[in-house]
Amino acid sequence: MTYKAIALDMDGTLLSTKNKLTPRAKDTLIQAQKAGLKVILASGRPTFGIMETAKTLRLKEFGGLIVAYNGGRVIDLRTDEVIHERNLTLEECHSIYDLSRIHKVGLMAYDNNNIITEDHDTYIETESKLNNIQINQIPNFKAAVVKGSPKCMATGTPEHLIKVEQEFTAKIGDCFNLFRSMPYFLDIAPKNVSKATALEKALKFLNLNAGELVACGDSYNDIEMIKFAGLGIAIGNAIDELKEIADHITATNDENGVAKAVEKFILNA
Numbered sequence: 001m002t003y004k005a006i007a008l009d010m011d012g013t014l015l016s017t018k019n020k021l022t023p024r025a026k027d028t029l030i031q032a033q034k035a036g037l038k039v040i041l042a043s044g045r046p047t048f049g050i051m052e053t054a055k056t057l058r059l060k061e062f063g064g065l066i067v068a069y070n071g072g073r074v075i076d077l078r079t080d081e082v083i084h085e086r087n088l089t090l091e092e093c094h095s096i097y098d099l100s101r102i103h104k105v106g107l108m109a110y111d112n113n114n115i116i117t118e119d120h121d122t123y124i125e126t127e128s129k130l131n132n133i134q135i136n137q138i139p140n141f142k143a144a145v146v147k148g149s150p151k152c153m154a155t156g157t158p159e160h161l162i163k164v165e166q167e168f169t170a171k172i173g174d175c176f177n178l179f180r181s182m183p184y185f186l187d188i189a190p191k192n193v194s195k196a197t198a199l200e201k202a203l204k205f206l207n208l209n210a211g212e213l214v215a216c217g218d219s220y221n222d223i224e225m226i227k228f229a230g231l232g233i234a235i236g237n238a239i240d241e242l243k244e245i246a247d248h249i250t251a252t253n254d255e256n257g258v259a260k261a262v263e264k265f266i267l268n269a
Helices: 010-014 023-034 048-056 090-102 122-131 158-172 195-206 220-228 240-245 257-265
Strands: 005-008 038-042 065-068 073-076 081-085 106-111 114-117 134-137 152-155 176-182 185-190 213-217 231-234
Touching: 005 010, 005 195, 010 048, 010 176, 010 213, 010 257, 023 038, 023 257, 038 048, 038 195, 048 065, 048 122, 065 195, 073 195, 081 195, 090 106, 090 152, 090 158, 106 122, 114 122, 122 134, 122 152, 152 158, 158 176, 158 185, 176 220, 195 213, 195 220, 213 220, 213 257, 220 231, 220 240, 231 240, 231 257
Parallel strands: 005 038, 005 213, 038 065, 114 134, 213 231
Antiparallel strands: 065 073, 073 081, 106 114, 106 152, 152 185, 176 185
């Protein structure tokens, strides 16, 4: 099989634990793009938080795409056209907020390049720093969120979020998609929105099929796209659940796992 596109999770996969793109990863992916590979950055991050890496990898020049908000938005970087978008409604955001108060977790929504939240904790600050976006801390979440949001994200200690995820799934799992993107982040997205569903839209736009796609990831929100891709690759530091369903396990994100996978399966170095 000749693979023509690669979908890459960012945090914990493409980026090192210092949230850096290594020179080897950059050079390997640019070389692959020059050979015709389409690169799709598929992340739970908001759009703004993906753009710096997309610029470094020259995705606009090579016609790459980004999948932001765990599948809520797909953008063709050559034209900056949004080719697919699905947001939580205003009513859905408000119902998630009510649930967050009951279960005592922090909650974020997104508006353009800002985080909207009533809360303040170290995890919300982490999201702000990771994506270089501002926190708009407001006194009334419902009054501030007036247009819905691509997703909401609950925050808390990993131990607490394990229980919260179970409780949210029991109460709203039929209406929303829930993802653990990091141990302290619980994403709440519209039903049937995931990296896999967004990649289906992206591949249709590129006139490709799932068999021509390689996907690399490390966490729970990557499981569906690893199953969806023709070749699913778990990074060496991935959770066990992802490794169990992956077709291949590469090195860790600090050992240039993505670059090594691209060299092995695409560049045949």
